[in-house]
Amino acid sequence: MKTPAAAQRILDTLERDYPDADTELHYENPYQLLVATILSAQATDAGVNQVTPELFRRYPDARALARADREKLEALIHSTGFFRQKAKSLLGMAAALVERHAGAVPADMAALTALPGVGRKTANVVLGHALGVPGLPVDRHVLRVANRIGLAASDDPEEVEQQLCERLPPSRWTRCSDVLILHGRRICKPTPDCAHCSITKDCAYYHSARRDSPAPRTARGRSAKKAAQRPSQRRP
DNA sequence: ATCCCGAGGG
DNA sequence: CCCTCTGGAT
Numbered sequence: 534m535k536t537p538a539a540a541q542r543i544l545d546t547l548e549r550d551y552p553d554a555d556t557e558l559h560y561e562n563p564y565q566l567l568v569a570t571i572l573s574a575q576a577t578d579a580g581v582n583q584v585t586p587e588l589f590r591r592y593p594d595a596r597a598l599a600r601a602d603r604e605k606l607e608a609l610i611h612s613t614g615f616f617r618q619k620a621k622s623l624l625g626m627a628a629a630l631v632e633r634h635a636g637a638v639p640a641d642m643a644a645l646t647a648l649p650g651v652g653r654k655t656a657n658v659v660l661g662h663a664l665g666v667p668g669l670p671v672d673r674h675v676l677r678v679a680n681r682i683g684l685a686a687s688d689d690p691e692e693v694e695q696q697l698c699e700r701l702p703p704s705r706w707t708r709c710s711d712v713l714i715l716h717g718r719r720i721c722k723p724t725p726d727c728a729h730c731s732i733t734k735d736c737a738y739y740h741s742a743r744r745d746s747p748a749p750r751t752a753r754g755r756s757a758k759k760a761a762q763r764p765s766q767r768r769p
Numbered sequence: 770a771t772c773c774c775g776a777g778g779g
Numbered sequence: 780c781c782c783t784c785t786g787g788a789t
Contacts, residue, residue, distance in 0.1 A: 574775045577787065581774095614785035618777080652776050672774050714774065722789095723772075 535683045540700040543735050547712040550731050554711035563638035563663040570658045571650050576613040584610050595636040598627035622650020640664040661707030669694050669706040674717025681738035
């Protein structure tokens with residue numbers, strides 16, 4: 534695994550590659566970012582951006598959201614996926630904000646993750662982008678990219694968060710997450726586009742010959758099990 | 770067909 | 780640890 538100095542050098546390069554890193558995350562207040570982040574699970578930015586204006590017009594704060602009609606809320610956020618539990622999360626979260634925090638968003642990891650629908654990743658997003666508290670959100674992109682380039686070595690998001698935080702000053706935590714996410718989305722995808730990557734020189738994954746494999750992708754692992762229990766039409 | 774800017778529940 | 784929930788992108 535990389536030393537802190539090497540890690541920071543790699544981050545320097547990536548930050549230059551992605552100057553637009555957290556453009557999508559500038560909402561008017563922590564409440565809006567919290568709501569948008571909950572909606573963003575398994576959804577596209579475009580999908581979230583499509584519903585948030587109307588959402589924030591109807592429910593401008595936690596008090597309004599707590600009083601929302603469940604079915605209207607579900608209909609409004611339907612296109613972002615997982616709409617039933619997202620609606621449930623939003624209603625429960627808004628109620629908890631009103632009851633426990635006078636309608637404000639607490640700048641505290643424990644208080645945030647105690648809210649319904651808010652996990653560590655969401656909490657770190659809100660802390661880092663809206664509350665001025667250093668936080669390093671670890672999603673699947675961060676997990677994958679950090680492991681490939683040796684910034685971390687674990688499949689556990691919380692461990693990866695810790696390993697990254699140990700190598701960087703708190704002032705860089707949030708931006709580290711942002712650029713790793715963008716790199717993971719644009720270049721270092723599950724099947725990576727190494728030809729357009731600026732840090733292959735420092736990447737163990739690139740040098741491991743697993744890159745650029747033609748991706749034969751036959752059924753294996755968990756997929757094999759699913760395929761077995763569903764013997765759908767096979768072409769002879 | 771498969772994967773995902775997650776979190777809760779069993 | 781495993782499953783589920785949903786739409787959209789690839």
